[in-house]
Amino acid sequence: MQNLIFVLFRRLRLPLITLIIVYAVSIIGFVLIPGIDDQGNPWKMSFFHAFYFVSFMGTTIGFGEIPYAFTDAQRFWALLTMYATVVAWLYGVGVLLSVFQDKAFLRSLKTHAFNRRIKNIREPFYIICGYGDTGSQLTHALASAGILSVVIDSNEDRINELEADDFLVPPISLCADVSLSEVLENAGVTHPWCLGIITLANDDTVNLTVAVIAELLNPDLRLISQAETPEAEANILSFGANEVINPFETFASRLALALKSPGLYCLYDWMTSPSGMKMREPPVPKAGKWIICGFGRFGRTLYDHLDDEGISLRVIEQDREIRDLPSGSIIGRPTEALALTRAGIEEASGIIAATNEDANNLSIIMTAEEINPSIFCIARENQSKNAHLFQSANLDMLMQRGTVISNTIFAFIKTPMLGDFLRIVSRFKNDKANELVSRIIGVVYDDTPELWEICINEKDAPALFEVVKKQQILVADILCGVAIAECDKSKHSIALALFLKRGKGNVLLPEKNRIIRENDRFLMCGTKEAHQQMLHVVNNINLLESVLSGEDLPAGWLFRKLRENKKAKKNLT
């Protein structure tokens, strides 16, 4: 802050000195020039009166000629000094305004304000580096969940966009280069309330730099990074306990999953999609021959994953210089029917438009659909400004880089246990996956399943924590919600316990008659209402006891005492 004041004063030096000199000369003039009072006697202005007159003349207020009307000599001097003082003031004000409009000065002001705001944060927050497509989707998702985010991007236009956007919890933003450790430090990497840093820059080297800086400044901080090349991914994973998301890998592996095991694919899709949407049947692609148009990073990853599943593939690529082009690839323009026909589009079951030009991708799909109307279409959307076009193209699956990354990250943030759960589930066979899917449907019907964690400790579930210490509670007991208290005796579950973490051990799908212990962590699945009900039950001791005993127990001390006496009397007789 002192820097800013010094800069301001340095610039104002000349204007201020000018002002003082002009004032001094004017005052002296008025003191020396004789005036005449109302009686006609000569009268000399004192310094006090001169200062008063020059003050209101210079600031253009102009009360009048005090205390007596001026002589012509005085008026002559007043004429000269009038212009001089007003111009001196305007010059000073002009320099002041230009200092405040100076870009460098403004940037220092903004940075200073930003640093102060970060220091004063007293709630958990995430740092997001990079505000492109992915960044903005993630920020919106976090804001609607009520979590504060700190956003940094080096592009001024994007930050302006953020400031114009509407958020439930307005994020704190700064336009700065994220690969400088000073910027990250000011953004709160070492802040006690920082929950994690998420780096989503388009350039993998920037992501790597951020990861290194974060690891050095605060090794315990959770880091989630985006990476587009396997080298960068391996690099960032090699130090610290970071999580890296490669959007092409994620999408390609999901697609392979969809072809191999639709049940698992359903699970993945539900668990990482944003909550609040109606559950939809995810489209199931058919096995058979698939055509991949474009052999860039996306095309390459798709080829690797689908080839591992044994799907028969044909690649169409325009550039014949690309390395590692698989044998049998067609060199040609995939937007034209000729190349598509040579690749065998009439018998293909699916086509993937994976080039990095949106117009080409759309053209490929349209051409393909003309030749083979029942083909399964997947296209890659590169820029979010074309989202509307892709919606109207009636695709079966759409790969939006931003959405894939943002949804995955948000799911991992909201429920950290999800990562472990999905890792275990990924080894399921298809029938086991289908069974799990049907169990989940049995609990949520057609809403999107909501996932939440519950930890049996004093902070998160005080009532349950207390009761668990005294008596034996089974998993089934807390799964039924408050229906009991409303005299509905049928104990049907409203939620499903997916995963239990007890110390170092994990239990998948804990059975209904498992005993709950202190400090257990559960991953639950159910509807939004189920979530709310469960929160009520584990926090409110009265409600909990009603649910457990099946009857409505009194809450106040008096009636409790009376009831105890009645019970004691009954036990005696």
Place this chain on the structure above:
Amino acid sequence: MNSEKVIFAFFIVLALTLNFGFFLGGMDNAAHHNIYELFAAIVISLVSTILKVGDRTHLGAVFLATSLVADLQLIAAAVVWGFTAHVIGEALQGHALATVISLSGGALLANIISVVLLVAETMMVRR
């Protein structure tokens, strides 16, 4: 021949000399103290304060402090004079005169320190 240094030193020394000139004389004789000199001392003191702002060194900070002290005292002296002459309405004498002189004396001390610092700085940079 650095013109900036010449101007800087000029204003500081001028502030001191004008201040001293005003202060010199009997404490009970208003004729010994010229109001124009007080006016000039105030103006030059303000100008030299502005010249001293913006120096981030420790020496610069002390310079600025002495200048501000001198400004404060001289302006206080002017205010007392103006108050006596206009609000109370009597000529400057006795108690009020003594107050004005003592305030300007205080400012004089601050200016002396300022000049001593200037000399010290010049000695440090022997060129």
